[in-house]
Amino acid sequence: MSISIAKAQKAIGRKVSLNGWVYRKRESGGIVFIVARDSSGILQIAIKKDSVDDASWKAATATTIESSIKVTGTVKEEKRAPTGFEMQAAKFRNVQISEPYPITEYQSTELLLDKRHLWLRSRKMTEVMKARSYIFRYTRQFLDKKGFYEVTPPIITKAGGETGADMFEIDFFGQKAYLTESSQLYAEVMEFALEKTYSFVPSFRAEKSRTTKHLAEYWHLEPEMPYFTNEQAMGLEERMVSYIANTLATKNPDILKNLEVSPETLLNIKPPFERISYEKALEILNQKGLKKAWGDDFGVEDERALTEDKDKPIFVHSWPREIKPFYMPINPKDERTVLSSDMLAPKGHGEIIGSGVREWRLKELLERMKEVEEKKGIKFNMKNYEWWIDLRRYGSIPHAGFGMGMERLIKWLLNLDHIRDAIPFPRMVNRLEP
Numbered sequence: 001m002s003i004s005i006a007k008a009q010k011a012i013g014r015k016v017s018l019n020g021w022v023y024r025k026r027e028s029g030g031i032v033f034i035v036a037r038d039s040s041g042i043l044q045i046a047i048k049k050d051s052v053d054d055a056s057w058k059a060a061t062a063t064t065i066e067s068s069i070k071v072t073g074t075v076k077e078e079k080r081a082p083t084g085f086e087m088q089a090a091k092f093r094n095v096q097i098s099e100p101y102p103i104t105e106y107q108s109t110e111l112l113l114d115k116r117h118l119w120l121r122s123r124k125m126t127e128v129m130k131a132r133s134y135i136f137r138y139t140r141q142f143l144d145k146k147g148f149y150e151v152t153p154p155i156i157t158k159a160g161g162e163t164g165a166d167m168f169e170i171d172f173f174g175q176k177a178y179l180t181e182s183s184q185l186y187a188e189v190m191e192f193a194l195e196k197t198y199s200f201v202p203s204f205r206a207e208k209s210r211t212t213k214h215l216a217e218y219w220h221l222e223p224e225m226p227y228f229t230n231e232q233a234m235g236l237e238e239r240m241v242s243y244i245a246n247t248l249a250t251k252n253p254d255i256l257k258n259l260e261v262s263p264e265t266l267l268n269i270k271p272p273f274e275r276i277s278y279e280k281a282l283e284i285l286n287q288k289g290l291k292k293a294w295g296d297d298f299g300v301e302d303e304r305a306l307t308e309d310k311d312k313p314i315f316v317h318s319w320p321r322e323i324k325p326f327y328m329p330i331n332p333k334d335e336r337t338v339l340s341s342d343m344l345a346p347k348g349h350g351e352i353i354g355s356g357v358r359e360w361r362l363k364e365l366l367e368r369m370k371e372v373e374e375k376k377g378i379k380f381n382m383k384n385y386e387w388w389i390d391l392r393r394y395g396s397i398p399h400a401g402f403g404m405g406m407e408r409l410i411k412w413l414l415n416l417d418h419i420r421d422a423i424p425f426p427r428m429v430n431r432l433e434p
């Protein structure tokens, strides 16, 4: 039985058995008090010398923090216990007595990262990882309900899907290859067979950024939608993000409360999200004293200035053509811009979605790739893109898609200080272990 079930009304007063770990321990005059933990919660257990057999008493006095235990007893309400319940043990056994636990109450962030394999058992990380699992589940649920197919792209690639500048190079049997920075190009291929598709695998970025929102390996959701306009893509994105936030608030309020996130704030995430053009965003930033000119990309500070007073995400659309990738088409109504938008999370959590229409016409695509080569001073190895360009040769269709960073989404929804806590084993410039 789990601790949460043992604390439920119908288990009160009945004899139940639990498997767990020792979270806290103290001894006072013939009673050992243990706070046990399992994935569902914590429960105080009182082992009284006079009410248990010798083996149980010995085991209880010998147990240590993080020992794995089996206990049988009766649960009752107890105002003085940490969660308002206490089990009176009838039988107590150690499964394994833990060595002295290396994590004690006050520890540096570095130590907690070094001992990540143990820190993941902490109350906070346990709740974050449960929320992460649900957020992944609701994301898939939403897209599945909308008729999308999940597809699986390769992780080892020859061509970049974005700038190509920040890729991890690997030696593939003597050939130069890379860990994928985006699966978009492969998701597009699958789209021409299955229509609405999404790829949901990690992307890798060799950016040396030391910010609270950059990982070198992150989980990247990348849907592709045939015949969608940029406006329709934004509509889908705001419905998806609202669905995830609302479902988490409705189905998992306890996890949110344990993380001090109010379910109400997540219930208030509802479409429509405000839409502002890049040009308008520049105006706002300049009014706020952040000197920005046409063609500048937005950094952490700019994103904060645009969203600090918002409760819901916003879209920034119509970005300058010189700062956006080669697959984005020129906006026919304003040739300075491309048909794209970013979704920025409120309160400075930053960009969570990058989105846009794909250039689907062969001639225009090749022109656009040339333009990006000139503007960014890069050279595409066209041989590596031929398969993707083929989509524009054989039955091309207009389409749009987007990429959402799952850890960015989690950081915002759970109001975490740092993106590293949104993923169990963060990979960052200076962090490759455990």
Ligand code: 4AD
Residues within 6 Å of the ligand: 161, 162, 181, 182, 183, 184, 205, 207, 213, 214, 215, 216, 218, 220, 222, 223, 351, 352, 353, 354, 355, 356, 401, 402, 403, 404, 405, 406, 407, 408
């Ligand atoms: O804006 P990005 O670079 O766009 C693409 O990769 C497109 N090909 C996506 C697509 O249209 N299929 O990345 C998309 C999202 C960002 O909005 C952000 O949420 C996340 O990926 N992201 C990162 N998350 C964590 N750490 C990093 N270093 C990230 N870089 C991007």
Ligand code: MG
Residues within 6 Å of the ligand: 342, 351, 353, 354
């Ligand atoms: Mg982006």
